[in-house]
Amino acid sequence: MTSLFQSVPVHPSEITPKHVYLSRRDFIKVAGVLAGSMALAACAPQSLSSDSAPAPADPSLSSKTDELGDPVNSFEDITNYNNYYEFTTDKRGVAQLARDFPTSPWEVEIGGLVRKPGKFGVEDLVKKYPPEERIYRLRCVEAWSMVIPWLGFPLWKLLKDVEPTSDAKYVSFTSIYKPEAMPGQREPWYPWPYREGLRLDEAMHDLTILATGLYGGELPPQNGGGIRLVVPWKYGFKSIKAIVKIELTAEQPPTLWNLIQPNEYGFYANVNPNVDHPRWSQATERRIGEIARRPTLMFNGYAGEVAALYEGMDLRVYY
Amino acid sequence: MRRRFTPLQFLVHLAGWLPLIVLLLDLWRDTLTANPIQAIEQRTGYTALVFLTLSLACTPLAWWGWKELLQRRKALGLYGFLYAALHVTVFIAVDYGLDLNALIRDVGTKQYILVGAAAFLLLVPLAVTSFEYWMKRLGKNWKRLHRLVYLIVPLIVLHFFWARKGNLWTLSGDVAQPLTFAILVGVLLLLRLGAVKKVLSRLRR
Numbered sequence A: 001m002t003s004l005f006q007s008v009p010v011h012p013s014e015i016t017p018k019h020v021y022l023s024r025r026d027f028i029k030v031a032g033v034l035a036g037s038m039a040l041a042a043c044a045p046q047s048l049s050s051d052s053a054p055a056p057a058d059p060s061l062s063s064k065t066d067e068l069g070d071p072v073n074s075f076e077d078i079t080n081y082n083n084y085y086e087f088t089t090d091k092r093g094v095a096q097l098a099r100d101f102p103t104s105p106w107e108v109e110i111g112g113l114v115r116k117p118g119k120f121g122v123e124d125l126v127k128k129y130p131p132e133e134r135i136y137r138l139r140c141v142e143a144w145s146m147v148i149p150w151l152g153f154p155l156w157k158l159l160k161d162v163e164p165t166s167d168a169k170y171v172s173f174t175s176i177y178k179p180e181a182m183p184g185q186r187e188p189w190y191p192w193p194y195r196e197g198l199r200l201d202e203a204m205h206d207l208t209i210l211a212t213g214l215y216g217g218e219l220p221p222q223n224g225g226g227i228r229l230v231v232p233w234k235y236g237f238k239s240i241k242a243i244v245k246i247e248l249t250a251e252q253p254p255t256l257w258n259l260i261q262p263n264e265y266g267f268y269a270n271v272n273p274n275v276d277h278p279r280w281s282q283a284t285e286r287r288i289g290e291i292a293r294r295p296t297l298m299f300n301g302y303a304g305e306v307a308a309l310y311e312g313m314d315l316r317v318y319y
Numbered sequence B: 001m002r003r004r005f006t007p008l009q010f011l012v013h014l015a016g017w018l019p020l021i022v023l024l025l026d027l028w029r030d031t032l033t034a035n036p037i038q039a040i041e042q043r044t045g046y047t048a049l050v051f052l053t054l055s056l057a058c059t060p061l062a063w064w065g066w067k068e069l070l071q072r073r074k075a076l077g078l079y080g081f082l083y084a085a086l087h088v089t090v091f092i093a094v095d096y097g098l099d100l101n102a103l104i105r106d107v108g109t110k111q112y113i114l115v116g117a118a119a120f121l122l123l124v125p126l127a128v129t130s131f132e133y134w135m136k137r138l139g140k141n142w143k144r145l146h147r148l149v150y151l152i153v154p155l156i157v158l159h160f161f162w163a164r165k166g167n168l169w170t171l172s173g174d175v176a177q178p179l180t181f182a183i184l185v186g187v188l189l190l191l192r193l194g195a196v197k198k199v200l201s202r203l204r205r
Helices: A018-041 A059-063 A075-080 A094-098 A122-128 A155-162 A256-260 A303-310 B007-029 B036-063 B069-095 B100-109 B111-128 B132-138 B140-146 B149-163 B176-190 B194-204
Strands: A107-112 A118-121 A132-139 A144-154 A170-175 A195-199 A209-214 A228-230 A243-249 A284-287
Touching: A075 A094, A075 A144, A075 A209, A107 A122, A118 A122, A122 A209, A132 A209, A132 A228, A144 A155, A155 A209, B007 B036, B007 B069, B036 B069, B036 B149, B036 B176, B069 B111, B100 B111, B111 B140, B111 B149, B132 B140, B149 B176
Parallel strands: A107 A243, A144 A284
Antiparallel strands: A107 A118, A132 A144, A144 A209, A170 A195, A170 A243, A209 A228
């Protein structure tokens, strides 16, 4: 009969090699030391940053809200956190890389199916169409959002003056192509230059603006200066930056993200919490500056103004 | 006899904790972009992939003579798990604020989340059984179980591909970084194939 307290033979193969258990102890030891030093670090004084950050032209704008009552994002956040793949895919790196990008003088060529084509300097456009302040929500397809006080003029004013012909059905926009100043354009993975498009009635809608300024001042290079499009009810990638060419066309123009990934980035790209994107959830979003996600609004909260443009269209097909 | 740290061992542990220290410093100095939650997720995820890739590199490099790496492999794998666990914890607890409905909806419909979740769930038993108790207890099966890492790391690379705005099939868009990892991990796994091993050992002779 075997005793309960009989010793069990241990095979040599069952014994953990010394180096294995020692290395685990090292791991735990280092973990302990680090946990301690982190606790200490937490007692140190706040804020080592904010030395000489550029300031907004009109700081009082930061106390304003959009029409839904949500506060405008800080100038710092708006100018230091955005996508601009022509410079880098790192949202934090854009401002630095774009710092010396020349945005003035800036010319936009307008052509295609119009009676009065031409080249326009942004300075002249601003004189002809005085910029208005437009506080818009910007909803990125990556499910983050901001409230931004733009300065700009409605695109319809310019389009009306160049007189689209009756064949014109779409508006095509092209960004600047300048790989020597835009490192991201030297990457082979994208069909540069950036291109976007709108249906003519979308382009003529009063919410659609060409922005030439931000926070009461100039449009910083990282935000799309010299001149950019802002279409607040569509995902941010539709609001093309650094525009050098606008063409009116009869056919739906190609757009950069649609060329890369057609099943994800449709031509319309209206903000729509009910039409799922294979990558990011479009049901909710994170407003920059907030922790919890908030529900995404149909047409980014502009349904009252723009829903009529899409009446009778299946938005699951035309996403 | 008291065993001392080898230089490599020191380096591994330093490299293991440094990303976390830098992350906490950045968090404290508020330099994690305007969207710190996303920044933490991206950084911890990236760090996890780096460590797991390094852990995969140990065995092939040991064949080429750097034997000490076999003793460092486990620590590298565990650091990989540490950052993966931080990544998942921040995703569930902070990004989604423990909103189970939203989590279930998105894990079910977003392939990149699904693949990432699968990779992490597979990684958990490996981390848990890294203790000697389990090594002893599982015997031969321990090794079999830990071969799961050959599936886990490719899943993480796929997760990385799909989390970026690019097209995996046409290799356009934001694919450069995930592609680099895909090639690296692909080579590290290919080196393990019996046929490749044979050719390599013949070449060495």
